[in-house]
Amino acid sequence: MHHSDNPQVNRRQWLGASGAGLASLVLPLDAFAQQGGRRVLVIAATQDIPNFDPHIATGYSASFLLRNVYDALVRVEGSPPKPVPELAQSWTVSGDGKTYTFKLNPAARFHNGKPLTADDVVYSFKRALRLNKGNAWMIQGVVGQDSVTAVDAGTVRFNLLKPFAAFLHVLPWIWVVSKADVEANLGSDDGQTYLRTQTAASGGFKVRRAEAGNLYELDRVDGWQKGGGNLTGVIWRIVRETASQRLLIQRGEVHIAVDLTSEDMDALKDKPGVVRIIEPEYRTFSIKMNTRHGPMADLDLRKAVSYAVNYKGILDAAGYADLMVGPLPNGILGHNPQLAVYRTDMAKAKEHLAKSKSPNGGIKLTMAYVSGLEQQRRFGLVLLDSLKQLNIQLDIKPMLWPDMVAACAKPETFPDFFPVYQTANYGDPDNVAFAAYHSSRNGNWQNAVYANPEVDALIERGRAEPDSAKRVAIYRDMQQKVVADAPDIFGVLEKRKLALRDNVKGFQFAPVASNAIECFGLSLT
Amino acid sequence: MSAEMSTPSARRPRSAGREAWRRGLYRFAQSRLSVLGLAIVSLLMLMALVGPWLAPYPEHLEGAVSTAARFQPPSAQHWFGTNEMGQDVFSLVMGGARVSVLAGLAVVLLGALAGTLVGGIAGFAGGWTDDLLMRLSDLKLTIPGLVLAMAVAAALGPGIFNMVVAISLSWWPGYARLVRGEVLARKEDLYVTAARAIGARPARLLLVHILPNVMTPVIVKMSLDMGFAILTVASLGFIGIGVKPPTPEWGSLLSVARSYMPDFWWTAIFPGLAIFLAVFGFNLLGDGLRDVFDPRSRR
């Protein structure tokens, strides 16, 4: 390969020309979405959707697909979230809160054209309870196998085992499948193999193509639900790096990005065409302590640690967030903003340390965290730094989530510190209270070890009590007791950070499952 | 020129050896690249040994954070700027040198040790032992090294030791082949036959007489491999396998810093450059050493 006489000039010219050529030939990428009258909304997310079964799948990515492809009796909308009709046109509740009667919308149809009847609703609930996976925990102990009956083709009745104040809030997460379709494909596992990749649904969208690990495309269905936006389709695109999501939304290659970090939001601050949504939501991030085994079983040590933690550092590292005030998310029904909680106070910390079993520190504690979750790593570093002041060493171990979950099974295997994100799947304090502080959840990652019978009693009363004001009082009591027990280091409530292109219209933020984008009402201009 | 003739026989063997060394050193010093390599490697070794004491913010190496000073660009107080926890990137990079160099060294040593043993036995024993061991190491070569290392390291759990073991598993076949070849070549040498005639046992023959003489090519290969060992360690760190916080490691520093590009570029560029320079230095050095010890491979 010989160079020409003037290599410098020629090479530069050539580079410049080809660069310009490249740039001009890259079609403006917005055009792709608009070709041929198709209006396809592209969402960038990090999570895959390995399973389409509405009674098995969990995770926000699955919730996205399921809430768009399937229907439930009711939906939640708005901030604060309120239940609105979906499959159920109207409903009545008995005085004791144990009987709910839903009248189904007679227009409801499955994608295959067959009408959706009460039988399908009954079948779906029974299947969900039978399989006991996915979101079934939300209705466990409340809805039994015989609780749900079809009064007639258009009416469903629930006779709850116990009154449950949040019942309407959990219904959006139990979806209705076509009984005929599933029974025709039962196989040996109750239709799980079939529904893993196929849908038997009635919602506003159906699955057009699914490429595991890459993207999922939904097509708008001309179905029984009227109204909605002008989308012809939606693509859930898996983009594993949040920085890539940020750049894609900046360049208009995607319309919504759901996994952005605080640094990403800062970088998007004044970028043209980008709308930032930074809203508080009911998602808590705290570090659970092993209250049953090891040094952290000592209440004074837990209090010492709770006072020693550098809360400012955690808040700084979290970016767009608020400090938790107690065990319940700020703003939820029953939350007490005036609650006295632990804040950084080295004097008090040392005071409690002196009363503990290790008055001079000198011990080594372990913290496990999910390998790859950056916020947990940061939290760990702040904790390490804070504990140094008490002369306590921290061993930080990155682990795989399944291994961490397995460690929750017994107090002996549970680490001293265990960071946990608690998402409120439904906008009721019971969600967090029950999942995170009731002893029936011991052995699970949400509440591996903490058990206080007094707190249990309060939580159970709170679930059943129909009167709002009384519930608030119960939850205030509960929060105080939990804080006194200091089972967790109460951390932060990260704000939900989403970015949209400005040509996306109709988006309404709700502090529950806001990253599982509900697409029916969205439009692209 | 004075007629200075060294007396024959008594002094010749020693001075011949030393002459070879001097010639080698001279040739080495001739190549500017090799000297540059030596300089870089020496700097690295220095950082590995005393880095934690020389670092401007040694507490950051232990995990201290300073969240008020996050993401500061390079300045006089922080030559390489600060990262997402306010830690000094320069100190972290210096600390990372120790991790990378030690881990790389461990990998190469383990691989060389295992490979030498296998290759030595194969070459010496011959017959079907040789065949079996060589087939095994050939097969090993066909398995993608990085995937294997990832799988083993992930299964063993976090920690530098596990990562080193995982990587060395793919490293030994190269040494096995090399040593086997050398052993085969030396097996029939005079001194070996002599020792055997006296009645020395096979193990002693192998360990005491043969292996020490095949060390030179092994050492050259080790120096050539150091660079890639460091690269592999950084690669695993980049995926998130290997060290646990707060240990600074260049690959994991780079992996975390990816999300902060392009705005906070210094968190990524400097660890990346460090990896490059370290590998480059060792490659230069290794190249130079190979020229010195194995002139056949030159030009």
Next chain:
Amino acid sequence: MWSYLVRRLLLLVPVLLGLTVLVFAIARLLPGDPVALAAGPNASPAEIAAYGREFGLDRPLWEQYGRYLWGLLQGDLGVSIYTRRPVIEDLRAYLPATLELVLAAMTLAVLVGVPMGLWAAVQRDRWPDYLSRVLALGAISMPRFFLGLLLQLGLAMALGWLPLGGRFPITEELPLRITGLLTVDALLAGNLNAFWVACQHLLMPALAMSLSPLATIMRMMRGSTLEVLQQDYVLTERALGLPQRLIITKYVARNAFSATLTVIGLYFGWLLGGTVLVETVFDWPGLGLYATKAVVTQDFMPIIGVTLVIGTLFVLVNLLVDLLYGLLNPKVRPA
């Protein structure tokens, strides 16, 4: 020649068999309990046991291997515990992406490396040679993922010339899938626009992958060219007055290239297994990403599957290279 070919092909069998044994052994001996992982956090011990029975994990090791081998011969590589999809389907989805990347990288490496190596040899000991040696060493030392990041930073983020990652803009339908290699499929379909777009997406990851083999090929080419240049017949031709360029292109290049072939074959195999990091940086849906996911979830069927596929391809490519080498260099062929 034929007997050699047949013998080599027959030798493939024990090699591949040995590969399966080795890979299976390693995967099964790894600590960790993939069944418990897959059964999920809410599974009871009875459910975990049922899962284990379903996947045949309660049988003795040799029996598991036997079942696996039998399945292999029928094209069944097992099922991924995590996705519950047959591994062969996953591989069919992900292999072409990695193949395309590796082929592109090797093409770049050869197209640039071979001529540069020739040139360095011809310009021996002058500054271009010296420079090429430094560049080669630098290229081998550059971590692929760092280079990928830099390319992304420069060409995609700062200058906006190339897309950030992925293989193709996702709102577009892919060209009809024949080989799975987007560029080839686009050409076969006559869709030049799609071809161009696919190339844009391919360029940066291929560049990042190509630097290492490029450097080595260049050095090899240089070395073997120099060797050939010393040969008697070349000196004879020079003495006879043939022009330099003719000598090089007609005789030297061909003989020098055959030695480089071995390196190309080796690198092809290495690259196949080494795409993990570049695929991570560029969100390239290939075997590397698939393997990483499998490793992280300790899903050993995909790990075995990926390792087997790459190992087999490696063996096959090297066989091909050996045969080609024999073709190009009759002296090497056995009688």
